[in-house]
Amino acid sequence: MKILPTRAASVSRQGLCTALLVASLTTAAVGASPPHNAGGTGDPSPGTDDPQRHPHGVPNLSLPDLRPKRPAPTGSPGSTVDPTGGTADIPATALAAYKNAESLAAKLYPGCHIPWQLIAGIGKVESDHGMMGGGLNTDGSTLRPILGPRLTGGQFELVKDTDGGRWDGDKEYDRAVGPTQFIPSTWESFGADGNGDGVKDPNNIFDATAGTARYLCSGGKDLSDKGDLDKAILSYNNSREYVNAVTAWMHAYQSGDVGSTPDTLPGAPTGGGGTPTPGSSTPAPSTSPTPGSHEPSHTGGNSGGSGNSGGSNGSGNTGNSGKPSGGKTTPPSKPDNPGKPGGDHGGDKPAPSAPVSRLDRIGDQKLEATAGESFDRQLRVRALDSAGKPAPAGTRVRFEVIGLDTAARFADGTRTAIVTPGKDGTATAPKLLAGDKPGTFTVRASVEGRDGSKIAPVDFAATVKAAPAPHADTLVRVGDGDLKAAPQGRFTDKIQIKATDGDKPVADTALTATLLAADGKTAAVDGPFFKDKDGKPLRTLALPRTGKDGVVTLPDLFTDAKTGSYTLRLTTEDGVTLTLKLTVEQAAPQK
Known part of the structure; x- marks a missing residue:
C-alpha cells in the first residue's frame, strides 16, 4: 500500500522501546511457533487479484507507546485506566467483538489458531476500533459509516462498483467499508454473521471482525506459524509497514494490560445518528474522517485510547470533516430539527414511515433444483400493514441466500437482492440459480429499514440435488483415414475414440474393445490383436476410462x-457401439 508521508513520519516520534520493537516485527508471530498444523478445510485463499490486498486507503500506522499505564484517577468515569497513560485500551463493544470472532473461528477453523489480539490489531490500524465513525452502539453498529476513499485508480486501486452502492453508497466506484475496511467485493466472498442476526453487515463490528477472522484463516492457514501469519496480514494489505503496525498492536494487546474504554468519543451522540440498519442498501453519509483522507490531522505520534487516530481527535471533533476522502467538499452536519421527530442527525433524512407489520409467504416453503440449473419458481412474499393492507410505497424487501456451503446466486451473481413490492404488496425475488454444489441452504426474506428487525422474516428451505452423471450417447473416432497394416507388424496410426453426449464430451466412460471377423459378428481367432502384460495376444480388452475431453487412446494393435x-x-457399459474396419495386407512392391 502506498503510505502518505504524514503516516510514515509518525514512526519516528515513538520512544526507544518502540524502535526496538519495530526491529523484531518483520517476522513476528503469535507467541512461540508450534509445529505447523494446517488450518483445515474452509475458504480458499484470496487470489493475488483480490482488491483487499492492494492500496484501498491510508491506515493509521502509528505504533503503540510501550510506557507503563498509570492507574485511573479516583472517581474517573468510563475507563479502568488513565487514557493518557497508555494506548492498549479498547472500547468495550469492540473488545467483545474481537473475542467473539476468536471464539467463532476456534469452532469453524480449529487449525487456524487466530488470537483475538490479531483481529484487534487490524481494527486498531484500520479504524481505531470504530472510533473513526464516532464510536459504536452496543449492538456493534457504528454511529456513522466508516468509508475509505473512492477507488478510482492512481494512488489507490481501481475498483469499479460491485455492490450497486449497497454498502458504500457509491454506484460508480467501490470504497472500503466498516471498522475493518472491507472492499464490498471481498465482503461478498468472506463476509460473516458474527452476531447471529441473520445479516452480514460490514458496518457492524461483530460481523466485520468475524469476516476478518474468516479472511485471515482462509486457505487452511495456521496463524501460530510465522510464515502463515505474515501471508495472512499481507493478504489484507500488501505492505510491510502495515504488517509491522498490526503485529505491534497485537503484541501490545497480548501483554495482558488491556483496558476497557467507552464505546463513543466524548460528546458523540448515541443511539443512532445516521447509523445504517444492518443490511441497509444505502449507508448514511458520514461527516467523520474516512480512511484515506488526503489531509489527516495529527496531534502526535500516539494513536492510543484517546481516539486520536486517522484525523479524529480526543474531543470527538474531526480533523477534516469538511473534506471526505473523495476530495469533494460536503456541507457540515445540520443541528437537530425540532420540527421533525427525532431530529435530522448529521444531515440524514428521516427514514420514511413504513408501517409494515408482517411478511406472508406466497407459495411453498420448500424448493428444489438440480446442480447447474435454475430453480423453477421465483420466491415471493407479501408485505402487509397491521390492517392487512399492502405495505405503502417506499417499503423494501431483502432476499438473501444464507449458507456458507452453497454456490447458489441470484441471476446477477449476488447473494442478496433488494425488491420493491408492487401495489398489492407482493415482492418477487429475481431468478435463483442453483450453482454447482449440491446441498441445502436458506433464502431469507426480510423488511429493510429501521423497523425491519421487529418484523419476523420469512425463510425458504432450498435444496440443490446433484446432477445425474452424464452418459455417452455417441462414440466417434478421432481422425480419419483407413486403418491398414502389414502382416507380422502393427497399425502405426494411433486409434482414439471420443465419447459424447450430444456435442458435449463425456469423461469417465468405460469402453470395451473387441476384435471380430469381417462380418462384424463372429469373434476373430486370428488377425489383429492386443497384448497382455506378458505379451500374449488379446482380442477382447477393457480400455482405460475416457478423460475430461471424453477421449481414450487404444494401446498398440498388432498383426499376425x-x-x-x-x-x-x-462398446460402452450402456450398449453404445462403434465399429471400425481393419485391413491387413501385404504392402505393394516398390518400383
Missing part, C-alpha cells in the same frame, strides 16, 4: 501372419 479384413468394435 494372416491377411484380410477384420472389425474392431467399441
Whole structure:
C-alpha cells in the first residue's frame, strides 16, 4: 500500500522501546511457533487479484507507546485506566467483538489458531476500533459509516462498483467499508454473521471482525506459524509497514494490560445518528474522517485510547470533516430539527414511515433444483400493514441466500437482492440459480429499514440435488483415414475414440474393445490383436476410462501372419457401439 508521508513520519516520534520493537516485527508471530498444523478445510485463499490486498486507503500506522499505564484517577468515569497513560485500551463493544470472532473461528477453523489480539490489531490500524465513525452502539453498529476513499485508480486501486452502492453508497466506484475496511467485493466472498442476526453487515463490528477472522484463516492457514501469519496480514494489505503496525498492536494487546474504554468519543451522540440498519442498501453519509483522507490531522505520534487516530481527535471533533476522502467538499452536519421527530442527525433524512407489520409467504416453503440449473419458481412474499393492507410505497424487501456451503446466486451473481413490492404488496425475488454444489441452504426474506428487525422474516428451505452423471450417447473416432497394416507388424496410426453426449464430451466412460471377423459378428481367432502384460495376444480388452475431453487412446494393435479384413468394435457399459474396419495386407512392391 502506498503510505502518505504524514503516516510514515509518525514512526519516528515513538520512544526507544518502540524502535526496538519495530526491529523484531518483520517476522513476528503469535507467541512461540508450534509445529505447523494446517488450518483445515474452509475458504480458499484470496487470489493475488483480490482488491483487499492492494492500496484501498491510508491506515493509521502509528505504533503503540510501550510506557507503563498509570492507574485511573479516583472517581474517573468510563475507563479502568488513565487514557493518557497508555494506548492498549479498547472500547468495550469492540473488545467483545474481537473475542467473539476468536471464539467463532476456534469452532469453524480449529487449525487456524487466530488470537483475538490479531483481529484487534487490524481494527486498531484500520479504524481505531470504530472510533473513526464516532464510536459504536452496543449492538456493534457504528454511529456513522466508516468509508475509505473512492477507488478510482492512481494512488489507490481501481475498483469499479460491485455492490450497486449497497454498502458504500457509491454506484460508480467501490470504497472500503466498516471498522475493518472491507472492499464490498471481498465482503461478498468472506463476509460473516458474527452476531447471529441473520445479516452480514460490514458496518457492524461483530460481523466485520468475524469476516476478518474468516479472511485471515482462509486457505487452511495456521496463524501460530510465522510464515502463515505474515501471508495472512499481507493478504489484507500488501505492505510491510502495515504488517509491522498490526503485529505491534497485537503484541501490545497480548501483554495482558488491556483496558476497557467507552464505546463513543466524548460528546458523540448515541443511539443512532445516521447509523445504517444492518443490511441497509444505502449507508448514511458520514461527516467523520474516512480512511484515506488526503489531509489527516495529527496531534502526535500516539494513536492510543484517546481516539486520536486517522484525523479524529480526543474531543470527538474531526480533523477534516469538511473534506471526505473523495476530495469533494460536503456541507457540515445540520443541528437537530425540532420540527421533525427525532431530529435530522448529521444531515440524514428521516427514514420514511413504513408501517409494515408482517411478511406472508406466497407459495411453498420448500424448493428444489438440480446442480447447474435454475430453480423453477421465483420466491415471493407479501408485505402487509397491521390492517392487512399492502405495505405503502417506499417499503423494501431483502432476499438473501444464507449458507456458507452453497454456490447458489441470484441471476446477477449476488447473494442478496433488494425488491420493491408492487401495489398489492407482493415482492418477487429475481431468478435463483442453483450453482454447482449440491446441498441445502436458506433464502431469507426480510423488511429493510429501521423497523425491519421487529418484523419476523420469512425463510425458504432450498435444496440443490446433484446432477445425474452424464452418459455417452455417441462414440466417434478421432481422425480419419483407413486403418491398414502389414502382416507380422502393427497399425502405426494411433486409434482414439471420443465419447459424447450430444456435442458435449463425456469423461469417465468405460469402453470395451473387441476384435471380430469381417462380418462384424463372429469373434476373430486370428488377425489383429492386443497384448497382455506378458505379451500374449488379446482380442477382447477393457480400455482405460475416457478423460475430461471424453477421449481414450487404444494401446498398440498388432498383426499376425494372416491377411484380410477384420472389425474392431467399441462398446460402452450402456450398449453404445462403434465399429471400425481393419485391413491387413501385404504392402505393394516398390518400383
